[in-house]
Amino acid sequence: MPRHRPILLFCALLGITTPSSAEPVVVVNAASSVVRLERDEVVNIFLGRYRRLSTGAIAQPIDQPERSPLRADFYRRLVNKNVNEIDAYWSRLIFSGKTAPPLRTVSSQEVATLLAGNPDAIAYLERGQIDKRFRIVLEFPR
Amino acid sequence: MLSARPATRTDKTTRLGKHTLIGVLAGLLLICSPRTWAVEAPLAWDKPAFSLHGFGTLGISRTDQSDNAEYVRDLSQARGAGSNWTGKVDSLLGIQANYQFGPRTEGVLQAITRHHGEEGYDPELTWAFLRHEVLPDMSLRVGRLGTEFYMLGDTRLVGYSNISMRPPPDFYGTLIFSYIDGIDVSATRPLATGLLSGKLFAGISPEQVPFSPGLTWNLRGTKLLGGYLEYRNGAWQLRYSQARSRFKHKLPTDELLGFAYLAQVPEMDMAGQWARFDSIGLVHDDGPLNIQLMLNRIKQDSPAYEDSRAGYLLAAYRLGDFTPYLGFSRSLTGSEALPLTGDPMPNLADSATPSLVAQTQVDQHSYTLGGRWDIRRNLALKAQLDWIRGAPEATFLFKFKTGDKRWDGDMTVYSLALDFVF
Numbered sequence: 031m032p033r034h035r036p037i038l039l040f041c042a043l044l045g046i047t048t049p050s051s052a053e054p055v056v057v058v059n060a061a062s063s064v065v066r067l068e069r070d071e072v073v074n075i076f077l078g079r080y081r082r083l084s085t086g087a088i089a090q091p092i093d094q095p096e097r098s099p100l101r102a103d104f105y106r107r108l109v110n111k112n113v114n115e116i117d118a119y120w121s122r123l124i125f126s127g128k129t130a131p132p133l134r135t136v137s138s139q140e141v142a143t144l145l146a147g148n149p150d151a152i153a154y155l156e157r158g159q160i161d162k163r164f165r166i167v168l169e170f171p172r
Numbered sequence: 173m174l175s176a177r178p179a180t181r182t183d184k185t186t187r188l189g190k191h192t193l194i195g196v197l198a199g200l201l202l203i204c205s206p207r208t209w210a211v212e213a214p215l216a217w218d219k220p221a222f223s224l225h226g227f228g229t230l231g232i233s234r235t236d237q238s239d240n241a242e243y244v245r246d247l248s249q250a251r252g253a254g255s256n257w258t259g260k261v262d263s264l265l266g267i268q269a270n271y272q273f274g275p276r277t278e279g280v281l282q283a284i285t286r287h288h289g290e291e292g293y294d295p296e297l298t299w300a301f302l303r304h305e306v307l308p309d310m311s312l313r314v315g316r317l318g319t320e321f322y323m324l325g326d327t328r329l330v331g332y333s334n335i336s337m338r339p340p341p342d343f344y345g346t347l348i349f350s351y352i353d354g355i356d357v358s359a360t361r362p363l364a365t366g367l368l369s370g371k372l373f374a375g376i377s378p379e380q381v382p383f384s385p386g387l388t389w390n391l392r393g394t395k396l397l398g399g400y401l402e403y404r405n406g407a408w409q410l411r412y413s414q415a416r417s418r419f420k421h422k423l424p425t426d427e428l429l430g431f432a433y434l435a436q437v438p439e440m441d442m443a444g445q446w447a448r449f450d451s452i453g454l455v456h457d458d459g460p461l462n463i464q465l466m467l468n469r470i471k472q473d474s475p476a477y478e479d480s481r482a483g484y485l486l487a488a489y490r491l492g493d494f495t496p497y498l499g500f501s502r503s504l505t506g507s508e509a510l511p512l513t514g515d516p517m518p519n520l521a522d523s524a525t526p527s528l529v530a531q532t533q534v535d536q537h538s539y540t541l542g543g544r545w546d547i548r549r550n551l552a553l554k555a556q557l558d559w560i561r562g563a564p565e566a567t568f569l570f571k572f573k574t575g576d577k578r579w580d581g582d583m584t585v586y587s588l589a590l591d592f593v594f
Binding site (some may be wrong): 111 | 225227255268270278282299302303308309313317318324326327330332333334360361362365367404406453458459460490492493546549550561593
């Protein structure tokens with residue numbers, strides 16, 4: 031999110047760690063038995079490496095729209111990659127007939143609706159979008 | 173012989189293609205029963221059942237050579253780049269259709285057109301398989317599949333998914349197998365803090381490869397078996413792969429020499445002989461930094477091809493949308509005792525053997541400098557320079573305009589490419 035970068039940088043310089051309502055957090059459906067996920071587990075799920083959860087369920091990841099700033103922010107925080115690299119990564123997997131990428135969506139409202147309707151789904155949303163239908167399972171260090 | 177060749181080529185592409193297609197379609201019909209659908213639909217939403225993707229490269233390259241030697245991407249290409257710009261080495265177009273029969277079953281078809289073999293740009297059916305997730309972390313594929321002799325080997329034609337212009341020919345150049353008709357099974361499980369995964373494959377080759385100007389070596393029916401074991405932890409990925417091939421058909425050596433050579437020196441006959449490919453791949457992919465190190469060894473049972481060792485190191489660092497990279501690669505073959513006819517008198521066959529084997533000799537290293545610019549989504553522009561230094565007598569990784577195999581052991585390759593996916 032380039033628009034927020036100067037502010038974030040400013041806060042970081044001052045040692046201020048106020049949570050921004052626009053920052054991405056990883057969430058599951060509140061009905062899921064998953065309480066917390068490690069960053070590596072989230073990497074494995076979103077990059078299609080391994081999607082079986084410790085509960086035995088198969089995580090079904092949902093992506094934000096391709097051009098959404100939240101998506102760029104999420105992958106930068108998760109694996110320090112830009113969206114071009116993530117797309118190149120998926121082109122490798124798609125064109126080698128392996129795992130399918132996370133479910134594509136057209137809006138963050140759609141992400142929230144899909145997540146609310148599926149106990150095995152996992153997504154990332156802006157912190158400000160979280161309500162009682164969802165549970166935060168991973169936050170990124172500020 | 174020569175006039176019969178194009179017919180064989182068409183025969184291969186269409187007949188085997190049809191064969192596999194029929195097999196796949198029959199399998200698809202079996203799996204696609206309404207009942208399977210109902211059982212396999214735990215998803216709360218519908219994925220699009222059909223998707224079409226494509227990838228391609230518009231690439232041009234030339235060398236500083238004024239002699240006969242032409243630079244090729246791998247030995248599947250009969251002609252390559254000389255002193256004039258050409259699109260032959262890297263340009264290609266691939267189309268892939270995926271059909272989701274249920275959340276756990278998928279059918280995939282992929283066709284690629286690129287310069288390969290003698291005839292040029294005939295499209296090839298590179299994949300036609302059904303993939304089924306037996307378990308969520310175990311999948312089975314049946315049909316025509318990409319081979320993974322080496323790490324990253326099955327996407328070596330998808331330029332956009334790779335950082336550099338092309339996989340280093342010093343390493344991948346001798347890999348003549350791109351796909352198999354067969355089966356593979358792969359599985360992944362957590363181990364310690366990482367992921368352990370493995371794959372086994374078996375099948376037969378439907379391909380053929382240029383042997384010498386005007387002559388093709390038929391690989392159809394060659395048995396291919398192999399697998400890998402990989403451990404991934406954080407930014408590190410380490411893989412050991414092994415593959416074996418048992419060739420079915422003779423090399424067209426008799427046609428090349430113009431007399432019944434193989435009957436006199438049967439050891440030089442590749443039919444029935446095994447080759448073994450061992451490799452280790454290490455990738456470090458941490459944020460903007462990507463480093464790849466690969467080493468391989470190819471052991472040939474037949475003395476017709478020299479055994480070889482190769483390796484490469486590629487390091488890239490992303491700066492915004494621009495990713496400069498540097499590479500080094502090395503490839504070397506070693507000679508063995510040459511087979512003899514046993515005839516004490518000087519004869520044609522014994523005098524031909526050393527030069528035949530010498531044609532498979534490789535002794536070179538390359539330095540690569542390049543940049544990838546991600547212009548916009550799904551489109552990347554690349555520029556690359558390769559400096560190849562080698563022994564003038566080691567000519568295996570090059571193609572020659574005429575039978576006069578000469579190069580001075582020194583070649584610079586200039587390349588530009590646009591890679592895209594859609």
